[in-house]
Amino acid sequence: MPQTVFAPWEDPDEKPLIRFQNVTKKFGDFTAIQSIDLDIYTREFFALLGPSGCGKTTLMRMLAGFETPTTGKILLGGEDIAATPPNKRPVNMMFQSYALFPHLSVWENVAFGLKREGREKDEIATRVADMMRLTRLDKFARRKPHQLSGGQRQRVALARSLAKAPKLLLLDEPLGALDKKLREETQFELMDIQEKTGTTFVIVTHDQEEAMTVASRVAVMDEGQLVQVATPDRIYEYPNSVYVADFIGDVNIIEGAASQSGDKVLVTWAEGASPLVATSTAMLTKDQHCYLAIRPEKITITAEEPETTNKVHGEIIDIGYLGNISTYHVKLPTGHMVKAQSTNTRRLSRRNFTWEDKVWLSWSDTAAVLLER
Amino acid sequence: MRRLILILVPYLWLLALFLVPFLIVVKISLSDVALARPPYFPQLDLSGGWAAIRDFVAELDFENFAFLASDDLYWKAYLSSLRIALISTLLTLLIGFPVAYGMASARPEWRPTLMMLVILPFWTSFLIRVYSWMGILSQNGLLNTFLLWTGVISEPLTIMNTEIAVYIGIVYTYLPFMILPIYATLEKLDGSLLEAAEDLGCSRTSAFWLVTVPLSKPGIIAGCFLVFIPAIGEFVIPSLLGGSDTLMIGKVLWEEFFNNRDWPVASAVAVVLLAILIIPIVLFQRNEQKNREAGQ
Numbered sequence: 001m002p003q004t005v006f007a008p009w010e011d012p013d014e015k016p017l018i019r020f021q022n023v024t025k026k027f028g029d030f031t032a033i034q035s036i037d038l039d040i041y042t043r044e045f046f047a048l049l050g051p052s053g054c055g056k057t058t059l060m061r062m063l064a065g066f067e068t069p070t071t072g073k074i075l076l077g078g079e080d081i082a083a084t085p086p087n088k089r090p091v092n093m094m095f096q097s098y099a100l101f102p103h104l105s106v107w108e109n110v111a112f113g114l115k116r117e118g119r120e121k122d123e124i125a126t127r128v129a130d131m132m133r134l135t136r137l138d139k140f141a142r143r144k145p146h147q148l149s150g151g152q153r154q155r156v157a158l159a160r161s162l163a164k165a166p167k168l169l170l171l172d173e174p175l176g177a178l179d180k181k182l183r184e185e186t187q188f189e190l191m192d193i194q195e196k197t198g199t200t201f202v203i204v205t206h207d208q209e210e211a212m213t214v215a216s217r218v219a220v221m222d223e224g225q226l227v228q229v230a231t232p233d234r235i236y237e238y239p240n241s242v243y244v245a246d247f248i249g250d251v252n253i254i255e256g257a258a259s260q261s262g263d264k265v266l267v268t269w270a271e272g273a274s275p276l277v278a279t280s281t282a283m284l285t286k287d288q289h290c291y292l293a294i295r296p297e298k299i300t301i302t303a304e305e306p307e308t309t310n311k312v313h314g315e316i317i318d319i320g321y322l323g324n325i326s327t328y329h330v331k332l333p334t335g336h337m338v339k340a341q342s343t344n345t346r347r348l349s350r351r352n353f354t355w356e357d358k359v360w361l362s363w364s365d366t367a368a369v370l371l372e373r
Numbered sequence: 374m375r376r377l378i379l380i381l382v383p384y385l386w387l388l389a390l391f392l393v394p395f396l397i398v399v400k401i402s403l404s405d406v407a408l409a410r411p412p413y414f415p416q417l418d419l420s421g422g423w424a425a426i427r428d429f430v431a432e433l434d435f436e437n438f439a440f441l442a443s444d445d446l447y448w449k450a451y452l453s454s455l456r457i458a459l460i461s462t463l464l465t466l467l468i469g470f471p472v473a474y475g476m477a478s479a480r481p482e483w484r485p486t487l488m489m490l491v492i493l494p495f496w497t498s499f500l501i502r503v504y505s506w507m508g509i510l511s512q513n514g515l516l517n518t519f520l521l522w523t524g525v526i527s528e529p530l531t532i533m534n535t536e537i538a539v540y541i542g543i544v545y546t547y548l549p550f551m552i553l554p555i556y557a558t559l560e561k562l563d564g565s566l567l568e569a570a571e572d573l574g575c576s577r578t579s580a581f582w583l584v585t586v587p588l589s590k591p592g593i594i595a596g597c598f599l600v601f602i603p604a605i606g607e608f609v610i611p612s613l614l615g616g617s618d619t620l621m622i623g624k625v626l627w628e629e630f631f632n633n634r635d636w637p638v639a640s641a642v643a644v645v646l647l648a649i650l651i652i653p654i655v656l657f658q659r660n661e662q663k664n665r666e667a668g669q
Contacts, residue, residue, distance in 0.1 A: 064568075064572060065572075066568055066571075085571070086568070086571045086572050087571050087572070087573075087574045087575055087576060091572075092572055092573065093568075093569070093572045095565050095568070095569055096565075097563065097565050099563065099565040099566050099568065099569035100569075101566060101569075101570075101584060102588065103587045103588055103590075112570070112573050113573035113574050116573060116574035116575055116579070117574060160573070161572075161573075164573065164574070
């Protein structure tokens with residue numbers, strides 16, 4: 001049976017659940033969001049990624065209704081929601097601080113939104129029980145929030161925001177307060193719950209790994225603007241700018257001047273060094289200033305000179321040992337520092353390279369990404 | 374040993390400054406009035422040995438308490454004090470909560486100033502402030518003059534020497550004790566809780582009743598006790614503003630002591646008042662204890 005790939009953003013007939021139309025948000029003189037256009041589709045797990053102060057939280061708070069756009073429109077299911085107050089929107093939010101009501105038990109916290117809708121008692125009880133099972137909280141129903149661990153509180157917050165079955169669930173740094181191991185487990189739980197409930201999730205995070213893991217698409221933001229919106233693998237493999245390449249994962253950036261020959265681009269990057277080759281569909285003018293972005297794991301380290309066009313010679317200055325992989329910091333005669341990664345398939349005692357070794361670094365013609373900015 | 378000393382110090386303090394004076398008051402309340410100095414009998418003479426102590430104890434009786442029960446002036450005064458204290462606590466809460474709420478929602482740089490304004494009246498003598506209320510509330514005082522001038526009333530209002538004047542006095546005097554604890558709880562309130570309530574379908578008003586009020590309950594309870602406990606035994610305000618018709622136990626006590634010079638009955642009044650107050654004080658302590666535990 002052929003598996004259909006979930007990619008509504010590639011289907012021109014698909015109606016987006018949320019549409020930002022030229023949205024700008026100003027706080028006094030400060031522009032938090034600068035004319036953003038963005039579509040988010042039903043059942044997506046959409047991540048807003050960026051450093052603190054980039055406007056991602058403001059964007060989310062506009063969806064929740066706590067902020068209104070200064071100019072532009074936000075459409076939910078085709079309707080402008082600017083005038084709809086937070087309590088009337090089919091949108092729920094999971095707060096960064098969780099914002100659990102300290103005077104209510106876990107059960108009452110989860111039931112809070114349902115009670116406000118004035119639903120039947122039995123209906124509320126069934127729904128709350130479902131949510132508690134979904135988030136594995138059954139045993140803690142009578143506890144108060146302060147009697148729970150961080151991970152349990154996080155699940156209560158999730159259960160509470162899902163209880164009203166919102167069309168859109170907003171998650172503001174939902175895993176920020178958890179330790180690394182728990183965070184990784186919870187990421188998969190979140191994805192699982194998102195799939196089970198079929199709710200559209202928008203998550204705000206500054207953790208690029210988290211965004212890559214959970215999201216169907218990632219929007220990288222900087223200073224109130226969307227720099228790139230794409231699937232995690234495209235963001236990683238085809239960043240559209242040095243900013244994105246640098247923000248997502250580890251990268252070597254080499255500056256140079258381009259000269260095109262067919263679909264291959266030669267980049268002159270240092271006096272006396274042979275030019276580096278990269279493939280690019282972009283048409284560059286002669287001697288245009290450009291950047292080569294090469295991921296460390298795409299660079300091969302050898303002792304012998306390899307038979308490729310892209311090769312540089314240098315000395316190992318530093319080795320970062322991470323267990324599964326090692327990162328080698330290699331200094332070139334031109335002064336460039338290049339990071340290369342290799343998987344530690346062998347035991348450490350039999351490592352091939354060590355400090356001050358002279359090594360060759362090489363990569364294929366397609367490994368590097370050519371960036372104009 | 375160190376622990377024992379640490380615990381002993383506050384206990385000795387309480388013993389010397391609270392328990393011993395109280396026992397003296399209890400002893401006087403069991404004595405008989407006498408035209409002497411001090412004006413009660415019997416006196417304890419320790420030089421007489423065991424026999425003297427036995428004679429002394431034999432002389433003590435509960436006559437004064439029986440008298441309090443028999444004369445309806447006293448229990449009426451107690452009831453009226455309770456009523457006045459309850460109503461004025463409620464009024465203080467009704468005025469104090471919005472003030473505290475306003476202070477807590479003010480911009481952070483304004484809060485110290487507002488706090489200062491609440492505390493500022495304490496810098497003048499309490500007695501002088503109550504006297505100045507006499508100037509405001511009297512027949513041709515500031516309030517009446519102003520109201521007559523604006524034409525709201527044609528006859529001066531009689532506020533002075535009524536219970537209303539007592540309420541005004543108590544509310545005015547004890548308002549800071551209500552505002553400060555409520556403000557302390559409201560200021561700590563996490564704003565995201567109100568956003569969460571709104572997000573889950575509450576209007577602003579219902580979020581206030583379902584989140585703000587329950588979470589400020591410790592402050593409300595503390596404030597109410599801090600007003601109620603001193604208000605019930607209040608003496609200065611009813612005697613200066615309330616006139617002769619306002620019956621409050623603090624005033625009765627004062628009159629027993631200084632006008633009638635009946636120390637034993639006055640002491641009995643004080644002992645009963647304390648017994649009445651112990652109930653709210655214990656409740657107050659339990660509330661504080663609970664808050665401390667919840668805070669941990």
